[in-house]
Amino acid sequence: MLQKNTPKRGLRIGQDWQFGRYLPGIGIELGHLALMDMFGLLAIEHGPAAEGEAWRPAEIRRTAWGDAIFGIFQAPEALTGLAEEADEGPVVFGRPQGLFGPFFPEWQKNLALPTPASRKGVFVFDVSLGKTRRLIALSARKTLDDLAAGIVDAFDFDMDHLYSFTYTDRFGAAAKVLHPYCEQPPSTAQVRLSDLPLAEGEAMEFLYDFGDNWQFAVRLTRVDPPQRGFDRPVVLESRGKAPPQYPDPDEE
Numbered sequence: 001m002l003q004k005n006t007p008k009r010g011l012r013i014g015q016d017w018q019f020g021r022y023l024p025g026i027g028i029e030l031g032h033l034a035l036m037d038m039f040g041l042l043a044i045e046h047g048p049a050a051e052g053e054a055w056r057p058a059e060i061r062r063t064a065w066g067d068a069i070f071g072i073f074q075a076p077e078a079l080t081g082l083a084e085e086a087d088e089g090p091v092v093f094g095r096p097q098g099l100f101g102p103f104f105p106e107w108q109k110n111l112a113l114p115t116p117a118s119r120k121g122v123f124v125f126d127v128s129l130g131k132t133r134r135l136i137a138l139s140a141r142k143t144l145d146d147l148a149a150g151i152v153d154a155f156d157f158d159m160d161h162l163y164s165f166t167y168t169d170r171f172g173a174a175a176k177v178l179h180p181y182c183e184q185p186p187s188t189a190q191v192r193l194s195d196l197p198l199a200e201g202e203a204m205e206f207l208y209d210f211g212d213n214w215q216f217a218v219r220l221t222r223v224d225p226p227q228r229g230f231d232r233p234v235v236l237e238s239r240g241k242a243p244p245q246y247p248d249p250d251e252e
Contacts, residue, residue: 067103123139124222129155132239137224139193141192156245164176200223203217
């Protein structure tokens with residue numbers, strides 16, 4: 001609509017125009033208009049602002065970049081295809097190239113994210129619940145499911161509730177991995193410790209029992225060389241008494 005109502009020669013805005021009055025294809029709210037100017041979707045020539053006004057547009061002109069973007073927005077089937085492709089797997093830079101390529105033939109290459117190396121060895125985690133801490137070691141070949149079992153056992157809890165792990169992925173977004181019964185892949189039974197995007201010193205959250213919400217901080221302290229005896233979680237160090245999983249209400 002905005003593209004159709006903005007002629008190629010530009011749209012002049014008279015001095016008698018007042019904020020709050022409708023502009024064809026734009027409406028009365030001009031905040032988004034300023035944003036489109038900032039991102040090059042439109043070019044705005046600013047006029048002298050009246051008393052009480054922060055700014056005033058005098059002319060709105062179309063840009064090649066804006067015409068390309070708005071042209072794509074007018075083809076919803078293209079956007080639908082892009083969205084479906086994005087849902088199929090991890091982020092891949094350059095997916096929009098097929099849409100924008102006809103407008104920008106100079107776009108020839110895309111950034112490629114390197115595949116993270118799978119680490120080997122024994123992962124040593126510092127797991128804390130309040131002031132209670134356990135140092136737990138486990139082979140990098142094992143999964144988050146195995147780590148969850150080790151944490152629950154180390155804190156003398158019963159293994160009869162759902163749980164999740166939350167950490168920051170390599171794109172800087174929060175990634176949550178849920179118990180297999182939640183049926184949301186990938187599950188904790190599918191993610192190996194070797195593939196975790198945690199550097200030494202970084203932490204993730206282990207949430208146990210979605211009713212009582214026991215929140216454990218799980219920090220990767222180090223990765224030791226491969227060695228036998230860690231196919232099951234091993235508690236290397238224990239500090240503090242774990243709280244009761246089901247506190248006596250009479251004692252609270």
